[in-house]
Amino acid sequence: MICPFCKNTNTRVVDKRDRTDYSITRRRRECTKCKMRFSTYERIENIDLEVIKKSGRIEPFNSEKLRRGITLAVQKYITSEVINEIIERIESRLTNQKGNKVLSSKIGDMVLEELQVIDKLSYLRFASIYKKV
Ligand SMILES: [Zn+2]
Numbered sequence: 001m002i003c004p005f006c007k008n009t010n011t012r013v014v015d016k017r018d019r020t021d022y023s024i025t026r027r028r029r030e031c032t033k034c035k036m037r038f039s040t041y042e043r044i045e046n047i048d049l050e051v052i053k054k055s056g057r058i059e060p061f062n063s064e065k066l067r068r069g070i071t072l073a074v075q076k077y078i079t080s081e082v083i084n085e086i087i088e089r090i091e092s093r094l095t096n097q098k099g100n101k102v103l104s105s106k107i108g109d110m111v112l113e114e115l116q117v118i119d120k121l122s123y124l125r126f127a128s129i130y131k132k133v
Pocket of ligand 1: 003032035
Protein backbone atom coordinates (compact mmCIF):
# COMPACT_ATOMS: atom_id res chain seq x y z
CA MET A 1 0.00 0.00 0.00
CA ILE A 2 1.31 3.42 -0.95
CA CYS A 3 0.80 6.40 1.33
CA PRO A 4 -1.41 8.92 -0.57
CA PHE A 5 0.35 11.82 1.14
CA CYS A 6 4.07 11.17 0.75
CA LYS A 7 4.04 8.10 -1.57
CA ASN A 8 6.01 6.09 0.93
CA THR A 9 5.39 2.37 0.34
CA ASN A 10 5.81 1.32 3.93
CA THR A 11 2.49 1.48 5.79
CA ARG A 12 1.04 -0.52 8.60
CA VAL A 13 -2.50 -1.60 9.43
CA VAL A 14 -3.82 0.20 12.50
CA ASP A 15 -7.38 -1.03 12.41
CA LYS A 16 -9.37 -3.53 10.47
CA ARG A 17 -13.11 -3.90 10.22
CA ASP A 18 -14.62 -6.76 8.36
CA ARG A 19 -17.79 -6.09 6.45
CA THR A 20 -20.46 -8.71 6.80
CA ASP A 21 -19.99 -10.16 3.33
CA TYR A 22 -16.31 -10.81 4.10
CA SER A 23 -15.30 -9.98 0.53
CA ILE A 24 -14.14 -6.43 1.17
CA THR A 25 -12.24 -5.28 4.21
CA ARG A 26 -11.82 -1.71 5.32
CA ARG A 27 -8.44 -1.03 6.77
CA ARG A 28 -7.00 1.96 8.52
CA ARG A 29 -3.37 2.31 7.63
CA GLU A 30 -0.71 4.53 9.01
CA CYS A 31 2.27 5.65 7.01
CA THR A 32 5.45 4.75 8.87
CA LYS A 33 7.17 7.85 7.48
CA CYS A 34 4.80 10.83 7.68
CA LYS A 35 2.44 9.19 10.23
CA MET A 36 -0.66 10.19 8.24
CA ARG A 37 -3.56 7.78 8.46
CA PHE A 38 -5.83 6.73 5.63
CA SER A 39 -8.44 4.08 4.80
CA THR A 40 -8.20 1.44 2.18
CA TYR A 41 -10.79 -0.99 0.95
CA GLU A 42 -9.14 -4.26 0.19
CA ARG A 43 -10.67 -7.22 -1.48
CA ILE A 44 -9.99 -10.47 0.27
CA GLU A 45 -8.70 -12.81 -2.36
CA ASN A 46 -9.94 -16.30 -1.98
CA ILE A 47 -6.83 -18.36 -2.22
CA ASP A 48 -7.21 -21.20 -4.67
CA LEU A 49 -5.77 -23.86 -2.44
CA GLU A 50 -6.79 -27.25 -1.12
CA VAL A 51 -5.83 -28.45 2.30
CA ILE A 52 -5.08 -32.12 2.88
CA LYS A 53 -6.09 -33.05 6.41
CA LYS A 54 -4.40 -35.71 8.52
CA SER A 55 -7.37 -37.99 7.85
CA GLY A 56 -6.70 -37.65 4.13
CA ARG A 57 -9.80 -35.54 3.64
CA ILE A 58 -9.36 -32.59 1.29
CA GLU A 59 -11.08 -29.26 1.84
CA PRO A 60 -10.68 -25.77 0.37
CA PHE A 61 -8.40 -23.40 2.26
CA ASN A 62 -10.40 -21.07 4.50
CA SER A 63 -8.57 -18.20 6.13
CA GLU A 64 -11.44 -17.49 8.54
CA LYS A 65 -11.15 -21.01 9.85
CA LEU A 66 -7.41 -20.55 10.27
CA ARG A 67 -8.06 -17.27 12.09
CA ARG A 68 -10.51 -18.95 14.45
CA GLY A 69 -8.04 -21.74 15.20
CA ILE A 70 -5.23 -19.34 16.03
CA THR A 71 -7.50 -16.97 17.95
CA LEU A 72 -8.88 -19.74 20.17
CA ALA A 73 -5.39 -20.83 21.12
CA VAL A 74 -3.60 -17.55 21.64
CA GLN A 75 -6.10 -14.71 22.13
CA LYS A 76 -4.99 -14.27 25.74
CA TYR A 77 -1.46 -13.52 24.63
CA ILE A 78 -1.55 -11.67 21.33
CA THR A 79 -3.89 -9.10 19.79
CA SER A 80 -6.21 -9.74 16.84
CA GLU A 81 -4.13 -7.23 14.87
CA VAL A 82 -1.06 -9.42 15.26
CA ILE A 83 -3.12 -12.52 14.40
CA ASN A 84 -4.23 -10.76 11.19
CA GLU A 85 -0.63 -10.07 10.31
CA ILE A 86 0.29 -13.72 10.90
CA ILE A 87 -2.51 -14.84 8.60
CA GLU A 88 -1.48 -12.37 5.91
CA ARG A 89 2.07 -13.66 5.98
CA ILE A 90 0.98 -17.30 5.88
CA GLU A 91 -1.42 -16.59 3.00
CA SER A 92 1.29 -14.91 1.00
CA ARG A 93 3.63 -17.85 1.64
CA LEU A 94 0.89 -20.26 0.58
CA THR A 95 0.11 -18.34 -2.62
CA ASN A 96 3.78 -18.32 -3.54
CA GLN A 97 4.29 -22.02 -3.11
CA LYS A 98 4.20 -24.48 -5.97
CA GLY A 99 1.03 -26.41 -6.63
CA ASN A 100 -2.43 -25.88 -5.18
CA LYS A 101 -2.46 -28.47 -2.43
CA VAL A 102 -0.96 -28.19 1.02
CA LEU A 103 -0.85 -30.48 4.03
CA SER A 104 -2.72 -29.10 7.03
CA SER A 105 0.32 -29.98 9.12
CA LYS A 106 2.41 -27.64 6.99
CA ILE A 107 0.06 -24.74 7.72
CA GLY A 108 0.29 -25.61 11.41
CA ASP A 109 4.07 -25.52 11.20
CA MET A 110 3.91 -22.09 9.54
CA VAL A 111 1.78 -20.81 12.41
CA LEU A 112 4.30 -22.20 14.90
CA GLU A 113 7.19 -20.55 13.07
CA GLU A 114 5.39 -17.22 13.31
CA LEU A 115 4.48 -17.61 16.97
CA GLN A 116 7.98 -18.67 17.89
CA VAL A 117 9.32 -15.23 17.02
CA ILE A 118 6.32 -13.27 18.27
CA ASP A 119 5.47 -14.77 21.64
CA LYS A 120 6.86 -17.83 23.40
CA LEU A 121 3.72 -18.53 25.46
CA SER A 122 1.52 -18.43 22.36
CA TYR A 123 3.93 -20.76 20.65
CA LEU A 124 3.76 -23.31 23.46
CA ARG A 125 -0.01 -23.00 23.76
CA PHE A 126 -0.63 -23.45 20.04
CA ALA A 127 1.84 -26.32 19.87
CA SER A 128 0.14 -28.20 22.72
CA ILE A 129 -3.30 -27.86 21.13
CA TYR A 130 -2.21 -28.49 17.59
CA LYS A 131 -0.10 -31.59 18.28
CA LYS A 132 -3.12 -33.28 19.84
CA VAL A 133 -5.32 -32.68 16.78
ZN1 LIG B 1 3.34 9.12 4.20
